[in-house]
Amino acid sequence: xxxxxxxxxxxxxxxxxxxxxxxxxxxxxxxxxxxxxxxxxxxxxxxxxxxxxxxxxxxxxxxxxxxxxxxxxxxxxxxxxxxxxxxxxxxxxxxxxxxxxxxxxxxxxxxxxxxxxxxxxxxxxxxxxxxxxxxxxxxxxxxxxxxxxxxxxxxxxxxxxxxxxxxxxxxxxxxxxxxxxxxxxxxxxxxxxxxxxxxxxxxxxxxxxxxxxxxxxxxxxxxxxxxxxxxxxxxxxxxxxxxxxxxxxxxxxxxxxxxxxxxxxxxxxxx
Numbered sequence: 001x002x003x004x005x006x007x008x009x010x011x012x013x014x015x016x017x018x019x020x021x022x023x024x025x026x027x028x029x030x031x032x033x034x035x036x037x038x039x040x041x042x043x044x045x046x047x048x049x050x051x052x053x054x055x056x057x058x059x060x061x062x063x064x065x066x067x068x069x070x071x072x073x074x075x076x077x078x079x080x081x082x083x084x085x086x087x088x089x090x091x092x093x094x095x096x097x098x099x100x101x102x103x104x105x106x107x108x109x110x111x112x113x114x115x116x117x118x119x120x121x122x123x124x125x126x127x128x129x130x131x132x133x134x135x136x137x138x139x140x141x142x143x144x145x146x147x148x149x150x151x152x153x154x155x156x157x158x159x160x161x162x163x164x165x166x167x168x169x170x171x172x173x174x175x176x177x178x179x180x181x182x183x184x185x186x187x188x189x190x191x192x193x194x195x196x197x198x199x200x201x202x203x204x205x206x207x208x209x210x211x212x213x214x215x216x217x218x219x220x221x222x223x224x225x226x227x228x229x230x231x232x233x234x235x236x237x238x239x240x241x242x243x244x245x246x247x248x249x250x251x252x253x254x255x256x257x258x259x260x261x262x263x264x265x266x267x268x269x270x271x
Contacts, residue, residue, distance in 0.1 A: 001083050002116055005060065007209070008156045010119045011140075012147055017048040018123030021105070022080050022088055025124075025235070044096060045069050048089035048105060063109075068230045072201065075260040086257060088230040091120075092206025093097045099131040099196045101125065101177045101201050108233030113256045118205050118237030129163070129211045129238050130156075137163040137214055137242035163242040163269065164216030175209045175218035184224030192220070195212030203249075210235030213269045214242040221269040229262045234270075240250075244271045 003052035024044035049069040056065055066078065067087035078084070085107065090096060092103035101124035116133040130139035135153055138160035140146055146159045169172055174189055193199045204212055210232065213219040234244045236255055245253050249266040 001063075002068045002109065002111065002133055006116065007117065007119065007135065008147065008151050009059055010107055010117070011128055011130055011143070011156065014107055014119045014121035014128065015123075015144060015147060016055065017051045017089060017105045018121050018154065019116055020047040020051055021049070021096070021103070022046065022123050025099070027094065040091060042096065045090040045093060049087070052087050052089055052105070052107065055224045056087075060085075066230070068228065072262070073233075078258060079260075081110075081258060083109065083111050084258065086115070086230050086233040087187075088137035088207075088234075091231060100205065102208055104206045104208060106207050106230065106234040108230075108237055110233060110257045113258055114254070115237035115240070115241070115257065119232035120211055120234050120238060122208060128129070129214065130160075131163075131214075131238040131241040133237075135241075136184075137238050139163055139165075139208060139215060146162055155212075163214050163238070164244075167216045169200075171198045171200045172196045172220065173202055173218045175202050175204060175212050175221045182225045183224050187224045188224065207231065207235040210239050210246075210269055213244050213271055214239045216242075216271060219271050222249075223264075223268070226265075227264045229257050229259070229264060232267075233257055239269050244269055 020043040049067055053065055063083050063085055064081055065085040069089055088106040090103060091106045095102040105121040107119045108115045119130045121128045127141045129139050129145045140160040176185055209221045214223050239246055246267055246269050249268055255264060255267055
């Protein structure tokens with residue numbers, strides 16, 4: 001199945017969704033609503049979701065879609081899915097509302113509970129991170145100029161940079177959330193300092209935190225706060241296929257997807 005999917009198609013879909021997000025981002029009214037859990041929902045979330053679900057359905061009608069902003073089927077209806085798309089059309093809605101540019105479009109392909117393809121596009125940065133099993137993980141800046149027409153995976157790789165990038169750092173770098181720094185995260189960082197000495201702390205919003213570990217700009221991303229499967233699927237694919245690990249804090253096992261409860265356990269991304 002994965003051999004039949006051209007990652008350039010998924011990158012193009014993420015960019016198209018990003019353009020819809022930017023239309024709202026540059027407007028005066030975000031159309032902000034509150035969801036049942038009091039998290040914010042904007043017109044940009046809705047428009048991006050419409051684009052992604054429409055394009056994926058037309059290209060790959062045999063693959064079901066699980067999107068944060070779509071219909072969440074009961075576990076009994078989805079538990080036997082071998083493949084499915086896992087989508088967060090606008091990850092980092094709080095960052096979007098703050099207008100700090102650190103929000104993303106996340107699209108992942110899950111196979112038997114494991115992310116095997118991931119695309120994360122940051123519209124304001126015009127940067128896309130992508131990974132595919134058998135291909136590796138990559139970063140492409142100024143990607144709109146590079147994505148023209150129907151490009152094969154090999155051609156996309158040629159214009160992109162393989163991850164991780166070579167880094168020259170003296171200290172261990174930990175990345176933490178701008179919006180969700182928890183006491184447990186602070187405690188973890190303090191313990192890490194005892195192990196490795198000086199620790200540099202950096203921050204980023206949305207799934208860009210996983211991308212920075214994949215890229216090699218950060219060594220560790222501890223997440224001791226709630227996330228959902230669509231928050232991490234694409235980032236896990238990119239991180240793991242770049243050589244990093246994404247593991248549960250309670251068992252050391254990898255994060256699994258399409259669980260009955262779509263809430264993730266606490267986890268650590270480590271290079």
